[in-house]
Amino acid sequence: VVSQHRTLDGHDVTMLGLAKGAAMIGPRMATMLAFVLTDAPVRPADLQTALNQAVDESFHCISVEGHTSTNDTVLLLAGDTTSPPLTDSALAEFEELIRDVCIELARKIPADGEGTSHFITIEVEGCQDRAQARQIARSIANDALVKTAIAGADPNWGRIVSAAGYSGASFEPQELSAWLNGTPVYRAGAVVPFDAEALSAGIRERRETSIRLRLTQGNASARFWTCDLTAEYVRLNADYTT
């Protein structure tokens, strides 16, 4: 559950978000139900646009194991049909508000993934366009070897870099740099010497892991959220019987 308040055109606007679903979570949404409720006065077409933009940067940027389900739902309900609709500047702020609520809600899903011991944020920057950045981020997010490495607190930069490499996005190794929990591990196509024991201890001690990649092709970026892959996840999904 996520709740935010803001004053838009003098209205005291509330937005409430609810979501469920922690497995069968793929990058194009999943067995997931999300509801966003607001009392802001906004035209249906503007609500749809605002929701599409928000979903693109939130629910489309999470995965647990990459399995897209048939049962995804994000519903936006707006009750105020009597007040005059928000002015353009308030509408822009409304779009920001709905994006913030959706991102906060979406992040909670892999954070609550089955058997997960780490919540992983993947940021990819310096890309030609957002599609390229997301393609790289999704490839890393859905990679079993990256996810098991994080579960084992292994600062395995090789698995991260090669998951970016096989993503289908076009780049040269020299264009790529990578950070793990803020520590540079790969720069312009070569490994950077780092204290592996300290980095491993940092992964083990914290529930949140940050993976950051930078290319040198442009200014587009994407953020993606996922969780690690643990033996407990396998047990939960192998012992589950239909």
Added chain:
Amino acid sequence: VVSQHRTLDGHDVTMLGLAKGAAMIGPRMATMLAFVLTDAPVRPADLQTALNQAVDESFHCISVEGHTSTNDTVLLLAGDTTSPPLTDSALAEFEELIRDVCIELARKIPADGEGTSHFITIEVEGCQDRAQARQIARSIANDALVKTAIAGADPNWGRIVSAAGYSGASFEPQELSAWLNGTPVYRAGAVVPFDAEALSAGIRERRETSIRLRLTQGNASARFWTCDLTAEYVRLNADYTT
């Protein structure tokens, strides 16, 4: 190791195949070394063509966890440069021979995957073209929920069908039928009643699992080989330290 003999144009031809590599195995090959040796007299260009065809139906149709590595190699070595090259009909038979050797070799890789308890063969038929069939097969092969279901001997047709659905291949549910170890579980868009306990026992008792899907769009097909996902796989890859 795979060895086959055949008589081509009066030559007693031997083909020997060797391969290693059981993890970081993705559908576009992986940390895998494969060598195929033969004493058949074949022109270099014909050898390359024969190898490309063979690899497309063998090493490009296996995965362990879908992680494509940077270190794949398939080498074909042919020593006889003095005899006149094989005639066209013998060359066609040679292409079959190399395909058989490569398929047999490729199948051994996921069969020997880390911590695996099941070797899974996925056959997709009735497609418009081979690319569509392979796209569906690969989506199922790399799906963590399908792989954990097989590890747990769960005849979970829903995970299989929805992995086909999100593969990106275009089809309607009514066009799809599916079999698990030869038992029909889904026909023309609806579940077929089956004895779940017997099917589960059959998966548990055998090391080989067969998943077959059929569309009604054409005559193209593809085969893909993979292994299940076990808690042991996660332990091996989480405890591995760089």
